[in-house]
Amino acid sequence: MRIKQYRTQFIKELSPFYDAYEAESFFYLILEDKHKLRQIDLALNHELTFSDSDFIVWDSLLAQLKKEVPIQYLLGKTNFYGLDFEVNENVLIPRPETEELVEWIINENSKAEKSKTIKILDIGTGSGCIAISLAKNIPNARVYAMDVSKKAIETAKRNAINNKTDVTFILQDVLNAEELKCNFDIIVSNPPYVRNLEKEEIKKNVLDYEPHLALFVEDNDALIFYRKIAELAQNNLLEDGQLYFEINQYLGDEMKDLLEKMNFKSIELRKDIYDNDRMIFGKVFKTV
Template identity: 50%
Template sequence: MLLKEIKNIFHLELDAIYGKEEVDSFFYLLIEHYFNLERFVLAIQPNLVIDKEQETVIFQALSELKLEKPIQHIIGTAYFMDLDFMVNKHVLIPRPETEELVRWILDDFKTAAKALTILDMGTGSGCIPISLDKNLTHTKVFGLDISTDALKVAEENNGLLGAGVKFLQADMLSLNTETSAKELNQKFDIIISNPPYVRELEKAEMHNNVIDHEPSLALFVPDEDPLKFYTAVVKFAAEHLNENGCLYLEINQYLGEETKQLLLDSNFKTIELRKDMFGNDRMIKGIRK
């Protein structure tokens, strides 16, 4: 079958769900992933034919896209900070906004003269600590998560990408209990967290491919206590950051000022609330006094 005919079928079946540009992106990502074909191949070979086995693969992907399964789950990887991370239903798919947070940290510490000790709280796929470990030298990087399944993914990414992150299982809501890992009983130069922050009332704004296929444990918080994870992280950071250590948080765009107040109440200084590429309040930084 002609590859260009399959592309037309993709648009006929999917444009109403995703829009033309997104469908183009899906199609080219799939042919690159499965067939090692560049996106410009149809301009060079407009009559390119794929065989029956290849047809089966790409039409299976089409069926899954019609069910609004994330493209990253279909191909099994997500691109983040110039790295390919394995992802599945047990971890959040890394977002561009989170990449902005990582780049903020790298901008602040790329030329750091001393060795850094870093902790990522709620690590999921491990995309944040692994990216930092790969881009900063002389670091000791830790990532924690409550989910055993998420930590399996993080450990696999750690090995596949040649990083040296130490992953720990712990509940960030009860880090001061005796069950906390001994590695958490130290001081850190940087603490990062992208914890659950989507209120139940905001579900209506979300697409089905997120609600149905990504872990609710990593997404949602009660409407009546939307900052419960931030309260725990800020408390831990106030006690476990070195003097002038930095706390970086990805946040709910609607709760920027409330999150900033948490840092003020815990005596953080030089607090900066920063917008993402879409103009939403999305990340915050505070320095421990």
């Protein structure tokens, strides 16, 4: 069968689960990953065909997509901030909103004195996408990354190697950390923040396949991770130290209130590209 014919069939079979644009994007992602062919290659050569063994692979992927398994898990990778990252069932799939958080940190710190090392800690690193992107784009950064999941750390280590970055990884449950081992200029975290009451808003491909450990918090204490990390930051951020969070879009005011009560200064709440409250920043000022 010609690839172009199979493309039509592929999109049609996915139509009960995805819109046509998304189904088509899946087709071309797989085509490039498995055959090194781009959309333009297919447009220029309508006679390209699949072999019998190709159909076995494609039909298997199609069956998984019908179960709404994320395409990133099926391919085992995704792109984040211009870098390729391995992803699997042990780590969240990086989101565009998190790229905005990374962009914010880079813009604030890329012009720092080159002679000064900037020590950065990413808490709840998952795939390592934040830590590795910062290490790649802030030349004078010394980056550390923490996670409670051993398998997530193993994935993040591979991503650091594949992206040729030097990141120190720490296996630690932040909720049980009494202190951090050293002081930092920047602490950043995208911790679990989805309340159980919001599960009905979560798409099946996320709810059924991405790790709940990295997603959900109890309704009665939705800011548990933010409070703990902010407490650690109070003690382990250097003078003028920066604290960045990705946050639950519904809890922007609560986050501002939390940081204000903990005496963080220069607090700034930012919206993401979808106009949701998604990121917050605060500074630590030490008193002598």
